[in-house]
Amino acid sequence: MFRAIFIFATLVVLSGSAFAQDRASVERQFQGWLKQTVWPQAKAKGVSRRTFDNAFKGVTLNWKLPDLVPPGTQPQTPKRQRQAEFGSPGKYFNRGSIDGATSVGRQMMQRHASALAKVEQDTGVPGRIILAIWGRESGYGRVSIPHDVFQVLGTKGFMSTRADYFTKELVAALMIAQAGHAPESAMKSSWAGALGQPQFMPTNFLEYAADGDGDGRADIWGSEADTIASIGTYLDRHGWVSGRDWGFEVTVPSSVSCTLEGPDQGQSIAKWEKMGITRVSGRPFPKHELKGEGYLLMPAGRSGPAFIVTPNFYVLKEYNKSDLYALFVGHVGDRIQYGVGDFSARWGAVGGLYRSDVAVMQRALEGQGHDVGGADGLPGFKTRRSIGRWQEGTGRAATCFPEASMKSALTP
Structure with a gap:
């Protein structure tokens, strides 16, 4: 028995050692990728070697980020849903989030009335919409943004399911640092690499950040007027139709x-x-x-x-x-x-399924000729209506949302 325990413990130690060696190897590949791939792209965009070296000083891979695909592995549909947007719909509208964003938003509407009015006049985007985005993204600038943007974007650019996209964002972040748009201490981001109070990805900052207070800079980190102007500019440039509601x-x-x-x-x-x-x-x-x-x-x-x-x-x-x-x-x-209240209709007890289970349903629907928008395990509108069409086609009442019982019915 003791011999068996010793052998098991040895295997665990060896396994852990091999895992550590694998990670060390990947870390070395990461450093090589920064030098051979990222640096030439950054240099071509006017980033100096000093800026580049300062950005990556002491930076290693962040293995805790979602959707990573280390070299030699294959991407998988995650079992657990990591983003609230894709969980049970009703949970997204929890009491704390709704009430907090509303009450502070009303204070901000009074405090920044002139800035909001100016942006609405310039862009057609209502102040209430700008406020709601600001509140959702960063709690009106009150939420701590903890991650090093260069570590986040470096990790995801090197090994994620959207590596090319994040590499482009990484180079844009280096351009922001080079231009001195933000102090080094402000280059913090979300787990996805979004910056500042409006949570702009770096390329969006370079394209849509606006000067709302007239000081000649677009400061989405410290200026509330610039944050308001930047959100309004973003929505305007993406086609907001003045005079229409949402x-x-x-x-x-x-x-x-x-x-x-x-x-x-x-x-x-x-x-x-x-x-x-x-x-x-x-x-x-x-x-x-x-x-x-x-x-x-x-x-x-x-x-x-x-x-x-x-x-x-x-x-x-x-x-x-x-x-x-x-x-x-x-x-x-x-x-x-x-001052409107809650939605009139209640959210039903739906959702909460593993994304892998929803993906199975989506693939089955695709096999029957339905366009579900991709078998990603996320119940978007194409998946919802495809479920409804399948339900109607098989004599069921259409509910247009995935349910656990559908998996066996779709994959007999």
């Missing part, structure tokens, strides 16, 4: 299929209204919105609130690709300015 919570009668969801199935809001879709407030849609295009959004299928959204909703998704993110921003903005 969307409206609605009641969808059973006669209207949830499979009609999606930005590629738009029609005038007047036509949606003729189909029997009404606002939950009991008020009519604004007259100036009736001729404009609207789109059905049902982020939890039939098990949650439903919306008719405008093109501006999809501009919000340019800031973050999640339906729930854009919905949160629009909703909090309305709460800040208009």
Whole structure:
């Protein structure tokens, strides 16, 4: 027995030693990649050797970041969902997040009234929308941003599922450091490499950061006026339509299929209204919105609130690709300015599935000819409506959201 224990302990030690050696080898490859791949690209963009060396002084790989693909391994669909945007829909709208973003947002609306008014006049983007994004991204600049941007982007540029994208962002971060846009101590980022109060990726900073206080600099780290101007500029440049809202919570009668969801199935809001879709407030849609295009959004299928959204909703998704993110921003903005309450419809007890299980369903639906938008384990609108079409085609009531029981039904 003692011999068996000794052998097991030895194997564990050897295994740990081999793992440490593997990591050490990868670390050496990382340092070589910085010198051979990143430095030539940075130099071509005007980054000095001094800036480059200072950025990577003492930097090693961060093995705790998500979606890493070390050399010699294959990417896998993660079992556990790491991003709130892809969990159970209702959890995204927790009481603390909603109330905190709203109450502080109202204070900020008063404190920065002139800056918000100026940006709205210049860009057409309502101040309440800018505030909601600012609150969601960094708690109005109050949330600690802990990571070294060069370590994060270096790690993800070297070994992640989107290596080329993060390498480009890494070079952009070096350009920001070279230009002196931020002090070295401010080059902190999220786990994805986003910077400052509006959480801009480095390339977005270089393209959209704006000077809101007139001092000749775009400072998204220390200037609240610049943060407001930068968010407004970003949305404006991505197509915000002045004068239109982001969307409206609605009641969808059973006669209207949830499979009609999606930005590629738009029609005038007047036509949606003729189909029997009404606002939950009991008020009519604004007259100036009736001729404009609207789109059905049902982020939890039939098990949650439903919306008719405008093109501006999809501009919000340019800031973050999640339906729930854009919905949160629009909703909090309305709460800040208009004092509206919670959504009228309740979120059902859906979601919480492993992404790997959802991916199995998506592949099965693809095998039947459905376009699910990719088998990534995430229930986006193409997956939701594909589930609804499969349900309708097999004589089931369409709910348009993945459920555990569907896995066996789709993969007999």
